[in-house]
Amino acid sequence: MEAIMALVVGALFGASVYMMLRRSIVKLVIGLILLSNAANLLIFTVSGLTRGAPPLIPEGMQMPDGAWADPLPQALILTAIVIGFGVLAFAVVLIHRAYEVVGEDDLDQMRSTDT
Amino acid sequence: MNLVVALPVMIPLLAGSLSLVFFKSHAAQRWIGVLGTAALLIASLVLLAKTWNEGILVIEMGSWPAPFGIVLVSDLLGAIMTVLAGIMGFAVAVYSLPSISREHEAFGYYPLTHLLLAGVCGAFLTGDIFNLYVWVEVLLVASFALLILGGTRGQMEGAVKYVTLNLFSSIMLLVAVGLTYGMTGTLNMADLAVKLPEVENQGLVTVVAMLFLISFSIKAAAFPLFFWLPASYHTPPIAVSALFAGLLTKVGVYALYRFFTLLFAHDVGYTHEILLWGAGFTMITGVLGAAYHYEMRRILSFHIVSQIGYMIMGLALFTPLALVGGVFYIMHHIIVKANLFLVAGVAYFMRGSYELKEIGGLWRTRPWLGLLFLVPAMSLAGIPPLSGFFGKYIIIRAGVEAESWGIVAVALVVGLLTLFSMIKIWNEAFWKAQPEETAARAEQFEKALNQRAVTLMVLPIIGLAIITVFIGLAAQPIYEIADAAAAQLLDSSDYIEAVLGVQP
Numbered sequence: 001m002e003a004i005m006a007l008v009v010g011a012l013f014g015a016s017v018y019m020m021l022r023r024s025i026v027k028l029v030i031g032l033i034l035l036s037n038a039a040n041l042l043i044f045t046v047s048g049l050t051r052g053a054p055p056l057i058p059e060g061m062q063m064p065d066g067a068w069a070d071p072l073p074q075a076l077i078l079t080a081i082v083i084g085f086g087v088l089a090f091a092v093v094l095i096h097r098a099y100e101v102v103g104e105d106d107l108d109q110m111r112s113t114d115t
Numbered sequence: 116m117n118l119v120v121a122l123p124v125m126i127p128l129l130a131g132s133l134s135l136v137f138f139k140s141h142a143a144q145r146w147i148g149v150l151g152t153a154a155l156l157i158a159s160l161v162l163l164a165k166t167w168n169e170g171i172l173v174i175e176m177g178s179w180p181a182p183f184g185i186v187l188v189s190d191l192l193g194a195i196m197t198v199l200a201g202i203m204g205f206a207v208a209v210y211s212l213p214s215i216s217r218e219h220e221a222f223g224y225y226p227l228t229h230l231l232l233a234g235v236c237g238a239f240l241t242g243d244i245f246n247l248y249v250w251v252e253v254l255l256v257a258s259f260a261l262l263i264l265g266g267t268r269g270q271m272e273g274a275v276k277y278v279t280l281n282l283f284s285s286i287m288l289l290v291a292v293g294l295t296y297g298m299t300g301t302l303n304m305a306d307l308a309v310k311l312p313e314v315e316n317q318g319l320v321t322v323v324a325m326l327f328l329i330s331f332s333i334k335a336a337a338f339p340l341f342f343w344l345p346a347s348y349h350t351p352p353i354a355v356s357a358l359f360a361g362l363l364t365k366v367g368v369y370a371l372y373r374f375f376t377l378l379f380a381h382d383v384g385y386t387h388e389i390l391l392w393g394a395g396f397t398m399i400t401g402v403l404g405a406a407y408h409y410e411m412r413r414i415l416s417f418h419i420v421s422q423i424g425y426m427i428m429g430l431a432l433f434t435p436l437a438l439v440g441g442v443f444y445i446m447h448h449i450i451v452k453a454n455l456f457l458v459a460g461v462a463y464f465m466r467g468s469y470e471l472k473e474i475g476g477l478w479r480t481r482p483w484l485g486l487l488f489l490v491p492a493m494s495l496a497g498i499p500p501l502s503g504f505f506g507k508y509i510i511i512r513a514g515v516e517a518e519s520w521g522i523v524a525v526a527l528v529v530g531l532l533t534l535f536s537m538i539k540i541w542n543e544a545f546w547k548a549q550p551e552e553t554a555a556r557a558e559q560f561e562k563a564l565n566q567r568a569v570t571l572m573v574l575p576i577i578g579l580a581i582i583t584v585f586i587g588l589a590a591q592p593i594y595e596i597a598d599a600a601a602a603q604l605l606d607s608s609d610y611i612e613a614v615l616g617v618q619p
Contacts, residue, residue, distance in 0.1 A: 079249065
């Protein structure tokens with residue numbers, strides 16, 4: 001299972017970098033969305049995939065019994081999803097405004113402030 | 116309970132919320148802006164004094180014991196950075212009163228500034244790597260909104276690059292945090308400092324260290340990852356530029372210092388060698404970019420990049436003296452760099468342009484402004500007895516003692532080129548006569564000038580200039596603080612004991 005997930009994460013990273021290297025700003029944002037999802041899946045995978053073992057402590061014991069799924073990475077991902085959602089919402093509005101102001105969705109036309 | 120550790124985060128958050136409550140009343144927002152940042156400055160000074168007297172302070176948020184809960188830790192480096200954030204916040208808040216237009220205020224300039232300061236202070240004080248990511252995102256979102264305040268074409272174009280590259284670096288940071296957790300099962304920095312050397316496959320640790328290096332290098336605008344900075348820093352209102360110039364890249368530098376002394380000091384020959392090369396190229400590319408340009412804000416933006424090189428050089432040499440120099444340099448640089456942006460802003464309000472070709476004659480009409488420019492400019496170039504001289508002297512001396520002749524040569528040449536571009540601004544803006552073609556515009560701006568506004572803008576400049584002179588003349592006490600901060604960085608046992616409560 002981990003191997004499949006690793007491949008999925010790799011494919012997502014590859015696709016997102018490909019999208020970000022396009023000239024269109026819409027594809028740039030799609031690339032960013034894929035990138036943040038790839039990062040979330042990576043955290044999920046890297047901490048180990050344990051099925052059907054909630055981290056519950058049996059009565060009278062100090063620790064969970066046997067194998068258990070680590071809840072912390074999921075809390076991290078949840079935080080990252082929320083932050084990512086807010087930031088990407090900003091990015092979408094930004095490219096919309098940039099398109100309105102510049103009149104182009106081509107990154108090559110947005111070079112007046114460059115070095 | 117060391118509540119004082121949490122105050123530099125809580126005060127800006129509170130001030131930001133309060134200014135949102137008074138969103139319609141700009142007068143109230145301005146008062147909250149000045150008073151809130153003044154409170155932040157006082158709280159951070161108290162924090163530094165307490166850290167200096169009592170050693171590393173820790174507060175466990177929600178009383179969850181470390182390493183399970185999130186801790187805020189104030190060691191000397193963190194406390195020094197917080198004080199600098201307080202100084203910058205206060206200076207820029209006063210400067211904003213006359214220089215930020217009513218439209219920008221209506222878009223929420225003041226709440227965003229407080230939020231930015233909260234994120235910066237949180238990043239400086241946190242002792243948890245995932246929490247660091249969260250604070251970085253807080254300050255990033257605030258900086259995104261501040262950057263596009265006003266929505267001109269230049270700001271939009273700059274913001275697309277700024278947002279993309281900073282988001283990319285944040286996601287790299289998140290990936291590195293996730294991988295670290297996968298290897299060690301902890302996110303607490305002190306706990307990581309204990310557990311990372313115990314990881315079986317040390318090669319993996321180095322890989323993760325490189326991910327952190329790339330992520331923080333983008334944030335610090337180090338070579339070859341600095342392109343977002345000169346494309347965007349000259350576009351927002353000048354007060355915003357000054358705040359960004361003072362604080363944002365320094366969060367990246369601070370994180371590099373924290374991670375590559377506390378967590379990833381196991382393979383110094385590899386990681387710090389890369390840092391050293393990065394530092395050299397950062398200095399050269401930055402200063403050459405500045406030498407080419409004739410727009411004040413662009414020149415100063417490129418100088419941020421080149422100065423970042425000196426700070427990373429202090430870390431990369433990784434001797435006690437080099438770290439002292441690095442900490443000293445950060446203290447000097449934040450004050451001086453922001454001050455130069457503030458002076459450029461005043462020049463703009465007098466002449467109506469940042470283009471050096473289009474302005475001139477400032478020395479003739481305002482000799483005091485020339486003097487106020489010379490203090491930070493000569494300090495940036497490293498002329499004694501100002502603060503920059505001692506910063507450069509300590510770092511270069513550390514380089515000589517480490518016998519890294521290449522980087523020493525680079526640092527010296529870059530210092531000379533810095534002097535060149537500062538003299539360029541001096542010659543063009545202050546010394547030469549006002550060009551005929553733009554004389555009408557200059558006169559128009561001079562007429563519209565409001566004496567009270569100028570006074571309010573000059574006050575923070577004078578304050579920062581006094582601090583620059585003070586760091587230069589009283590270099591010994593400042594050196595001692597930097598020395599103690601560097602000693603804490605090199606010997607992490609105090610940090611670990613303060614957080615975990617056990618001897619490592």
